[in-house]
Amino acid sequence: xxxTLIFELQMRPAALCRALRLVERRSRRVIDLDAHSLDGDRTxxxxxxxxxxxxxxxxxxxxxxxxxxxxxxIALEDAIxxxxxxxxxxxxxx
Amino acid sequence: xxxxxxxxxxxxxxxxTLERLGVDVVFGYPxxxxxxxxxxxxxxxxxxVLVRHEQGAAFAADGYARATGDVGVCVAxxxxxxxxxxxxxxxxxxxxxxxxxxTGQVPVDLIGTDAFQEVDVLGMTxxxxxxxxxPTSPDELAxxxxxxxxxxxxxxxxxxxxxxxxDVMQAAVEGGQAALDLGxxxxxxxxxxxxxxxxxxxxxxxxxxxxxxxxxxLLQESRRPLLYAGGGIVLGGLVDDFRHFAxxxxxxxxxxxxxxxxxxxxxxxxxxxxxxxxxxxxxEALQECDLLVCVGARFDDRxxxxxxxxxxxxxxxxxxxxxxxxxxxxxxxxxxxxxLRPALHRLAVPLSIDAWRDHCLExxxxxxxxxxxxxxxxxxxxxxxxxxxALGDEAIVVCDVGQHQMWVAQHWAIARPERHLSSGGLxxxxxxxxxxxxxxxxxxxxxxxxxxGDGSFMMNVQELATVGRYELPLKIVVIDNSALxxxxxxxxxxxxxxxxxxxxxxxxxxxxxAAAFGxxxxxxxGPDEVAGAIDRLVAEGGxxxxxxxxxxxxxxxxxxxxGASNSQMIxxxxxxxxxxxxPGPPEGDPR
Numbered sequence: 174x175x176x177t178l179i180f181e182l183q184m185r186p187a188a189l190c191r192a193l194r195l196v197e198r199r200s201r202r203v204i205d206l207d208a209h210s211l212d213g214d215r216t217x218x219x220x221x222x223x224x225x226x227x228x229x230x231x232x233x234x235x236x237x238x239x240x241x242x243x244x245x246x247i248a249l250e251d252a253i254x255x256x257x258x259x260x261x262x263x264x265x266x267x
Numbered sequence: 268x269x270x271x272x273x274x275x276x277x278x279x280x281x282x283x284t285l286e287r288l289g290v291d292v293v294f295g296y297p298x299x300x301x302x303x304x305x306x307x308x309x310x311x312x313x314x315x316v317l318v319r320h321e322q323g324a325a326f327a328a329d330g331y332a333r334a335t336g337d338v339g340v341c342v343a344x345x346x347x348x349x350x351x352x353x354x355x356x357x358x359x360x361x362x363x364x365x366x367x368x369x370t371g372q373v374p375v376d377l378i379g380t381d382a383f384q385e386v387d388v389l390g391m392t393x394x395x396x397x398x399x400x401x402p403t404s405p406d407e408l409a410x411x412x413x414x415x416x417x418x419x420x421x422x423x424x425x426x427x428x429x430x431x432x433x434d435v436m437q438a439a440v441e442g443g444q445a446a447l448d449l450g451x452x453x454x455x456x457x458x459x460x461x462x463x464x465x466x467x468x469x470x471x472x473x474x475x476x477x478x479x480x481x482x483x484x485l486l487q488e489s490r491r492p493l494l495y496a497g498g499g500i501v502l503g504g505l506v507d508d509f510r511h512f513a514x515x516x517x518x519x520x521x522x523x524x525x526x527x528x529x530x531x532x533x534x535x536x537x538x539x540x541x542x543x544x545x546x547x548x549x550x551e552a553l554q555e556c557d558l559l560v561c562v563g564a565r566f567d568d569r570x571x572x573x574x575x576x577x578x579x580x581x582x583x584x585x586x587x588x589x590x591x592x593x594x595x596x597x598x599x600x601x602x603x604x605x606x607l608r609p610a611l612h613r614l615a616v617p618l619s620i621d622a623w624r625d626h627c628l629e630x631x632x633x634x635x636x637x638x639x640x641x642x643x644x645x646x647x648x649x650x651x652x653x654x655x656x657a658l659g660d661e662a663i664v665v666c667d668v669g670q671h672q673m674w675v676a677q678h679w680a681i682a683r684p685e686r687h688l689s690s691g692g693l694x695x696x697x698x699x700x701x702x703x704x705x706x707x708x709x710x711x712x713x714x715x716x717x718x719x720g721d722g723s724f725m726m727n728v729q730e731l732a733t734v735g736r737y738e739l740p741l742k743i744v745v746i747d748n749s750a751l752x753x754x755x756x757x758x759x760x761x762x763x764x765x766x767x768x769x770x771x772x773x774x775x776x777x778x779x780x781a782a783a784f785g786x787x788x789x790x791x792x793g794p795d796e797v798a799g800a801i802d803r804l805v806a807e808g809g810x811x812x813x814x815x816x817x818x819x820x821x822x823x824x825x826x827x828x829x830g831a832s833n834s835q836m837i838x839x840x841x842x843x844x845x846x847x848x849x850p851g852p853p854e855g856d857p858r
Contacts, residue, residue: 186401191393198394227594234591239398239418 188240277405278303278436298344300371303436325355330702346384361692365424397425489558498525499563501684515615528684576832667699667723697726788812
């Protein structure tokens with residue numbers, strides 16, 4: 174199934190790489206990705222994947238990361254058309 | 268940027284903080300970027316064990332941690348020193364071992380310039396550590412080190428890296444003397460199993476009550492419950508709690524490689540190791556149970572076999588500290604997350620399951636291993652059984668990886684999990700000898716034996732120098748089939764006997780190798796010499812190596828073929844694919 178993880182990172186060395194690689198490795202593929210700084214210290218990441226794990230399990234694994242401050246996920250319709258599919262409004266709103 | 272006279276340096280703070288955390292030994296190998304640390308270590312109360320390769324340092328710290336339950340600490344320089352630690356970090360990560368690795372790094376201004384012995388160890392270790400820190404100011408050092416240490420030991424334990432630029436270690440720390448003056452013990456060390464200084468500190472929160480209530484109901488409804496014990500039991504300091512739970516419920520128990528000893532393997536309720544080289548009694552019980560109570564395990568493929576055929580009729584209670592494991596591979600009917608101690612006690616209620624229990628135990632008795640099977644040469648399972656009896660329950664057995672590892676798992680009378688040290692998730696050949704060094708350093712009063720194979724032994728053979736240097740009374744048993752035995756076994760079974768690059772018949776004379784490091788050795792040439800050799804091994808006060816050649820054709824049985832269900836075990840040569848008497852390949856086998 175496809176789902177979007179939305180998580181907030183404390184920006185420390187390699188924090189973004191660590192979290193993104195974890196999600197990429199634990200998923201079948203990454204469909205979409207967006208990240209932006211909240212205040213220079215924190216970054217909000219939205220990543221949509223074709224999942225291999227149940228979303229709550231991958232969210233828990235992301236939450237285990239030292240730099241991750243919060244995580245939530247949104248399960249999407251299976252019919253997300255392709256790599257360029259826009260995020261649903263709820264996910265895009267962060 | 269160097270610390271002036273009287274002003275403590277960053278490196279001195281690192282050493283003082285380690286002392287304050289209760290660290291009394293580190294395993295390492297010096298080099299350029301880590302020299303300030305070694306300078307500060309000079310004269311410290313911390314014992315340094317000099318290994319002969321940084322991978323040996325990581326494995327030794329790992330063995331120390333497994334044997335003691337405390338955080339193991341290893342140290343290496345930048346560049347090749349750091350990269351040589353990687354396998355050890357991955358090993359600790361896969362098996363959730365509390366480890367702190369301290370690496371030197373090039374000065375801050377040189378990071379990212381491809382300076383001499385600069386590698387991005389922070390980047391390299393991302394997927395194999397719980398976290399990695401790279402402090403860039405001396406003022407951060409002590410707090411970062413304390414945080415790294417805490418992180419390694421708490422929750423689901425794991426390795427943590429502290430990569431310290433050389434100039435940060437050399438620089439003076441603001442107001443540093445006050446921190447140094449706190450002295451040893453002020454911080455209070457906390458080991459993964461509760462810690463030497465602060466028992467119970469750092470334990471995760473207890474699971475929600477409704478989770479335990481639901482699990483209790485499933486237990487009461489079950490007629491065929493089975494307890495599936497994993498390595499998390501020892502890592503969480505839960506061995507006694509699990510035993511109470513198993514004893515009270517009366518449910519049969521199976522274990523993963525790392526869960527062996529959660530109940531003593533001689534306990535009547537214990538059916539054996541599960542999985543690829545597990546006991547048939549264990550695997551068949553898994554296929555028949557109606558409730559699986561998984562405690563501190565993660566449904567690893569070597570334990571479950573083909574996942575969609577694993578325990579097909581069972582509802583699942585999954586108890587773990589890590590919510591990221593629950594539901595990862597098998598859907599769960601009742602998760603229990605957090606500190607499992609109160610849950611294990613709440614679930615410890617007698618169950619009316621006599622018929623199921625009797626059925627499991629009768630099958631176990633019927634399938635008892637035949638140690639007197641006629642065989643030419645030394646029969647490795649019998650050798651291991653006899654060694655286990657001779658060395659007793661207090662002995663710590665440390666394996667490498669391969670056939671001998673599986674024979675130890677099958678035939679050593681493991682009394683507690685922390686007395687059976689084995690590279691489980693990573694399966695890292697070369698683990699055994701340095702891990703045994705670490706175990707002996709951590710538990711100097713315990714008999715420690717490294718049972719290894721000829722392939723594994725050669726991977727870190729240089730650590731014989733460490734055994735010799737510190738006069739460690741380590742016993743080493745090299746089971747030598749002149750081959751990479753487990754790979755050879757798979758080539759025989761699954762690659763139509765094409766033996767590709769597994770011949771090691773040009774091994775050196777292991778007794779002479781040991782002698783070159785000042786360690787006495789003995790060659791055991793046949794079954795008649797085994798008893799005498801074991802007597803010598805038990806009586807020897809110092810280190811001793813036994814070199815035991817065995818038949819290269821000897822294989823590990825039983826075996827679940829790759830991709831097959833645990834119900835499709837093969838037991839002997841006659842069951843091998845291609846053998847006239849063998850059944851066809853398992854349905855859905857991806858080979």
